[in-house]
Amino acid sequence: MALPAEEFFSEAGTLIGCSKQDGVVTGAKQCEGHVHFRFVADQPNFVISQSVTRADGTGQPDTIRLEVGARVTYKIHYSNTGTTQQNNVVLKGELPAKFRYVAKSTYLAASLTGGTWKKTSEGVTSGGLNVGSYAPGGGAYLKFTVALPEATDLDCGLTSTTSTASALTQNGGKSAESVLLVEKKCG
Numbered sequence: 001m002a003l004p005a006e007e008f009f010s011e012a013g014t015l016i017g018c019s020k021q022d023g024v025v026t027g028a029k030q031c032e033g034h035v036h037f038r039f040v041a042d043q044p045n046f047v048i049s050q051s052v053t054r055a056d057g058t059g060q061p062d063t064i065r066l067e068v069g070a071r072v073t074y075k076i077h078y079s080n081t082g083t084t085q086q087n088n089v090v091l092k093g094e095l096p097a098k099f100r101y102v103a104k105s106t107y108l109a110a111s112l113t114g115g116t117w118k119k120t121s122e123g124v125t126s127g128g129l130n131v132g133s134y135a136p137g138g139g140a141y142l143k144f145t146v147a148l149p150e151a152t153d154l155d156c157g158l159t160s161t162t163s164t165a166s167a168l169t170q171n172g173g174k175s176a177e178s179v180l181l182v183e184k185k186c187g
Contacts, residue, residue, distance in 0.1 A: 092128030156186035
């Protein structure tokens with residue numbers, strides 16, 4: 001017979017017996033039994049990734065060479081790959097020096113938006129944004145626009161810069177980096 005798990009693992013336990021759960025166990029040969037139970041381990045886990053494209057949509061993510069003053073679109077993706085819900089997930093984009101977040105350019109796509117891009121609040125590059133809670137298999141995308149440094153802010157030639165996307169959950173944090181090449185042509 002099945003034993004109620006909430007009673008079996010409680011401090012009081014659960015009654016067993018020879019013919020019913022009445023707590024009566026005799027020494028008779030026919031009064032023997034075995035208790036079997038199975039555990040399933042929960043494992044919180046998630047992944048975070050970041051890609052960068054030209055704001056006009058051209059160029060392959062993370063392989064583009066950009067000119068000073070250009071605009072790019074950052075996309076941060078969080079996915080709950082574990083077996084437990086993660087609440088109050090915070091996504092943040094950390095920009096290289098002289099890169100400027102373009103105001104009111106942040107959008108969220110997640111199950112709560114029906115998978116479509118919806119304008120969301122500011123703060124992705126400052127304190128980060130709380131994008132909600134996600135069950136196993138759930139996830140969210142944030143995208144926002146960034147203006148690259150002007151010519152006066154860079155030396156001639158190619159400058160390599162690194163930006164970091166991070167996710168913070170009640171189960172810890174993870175980050176992903178992207179490297180961009182910004183070119184300043186000098187005569």
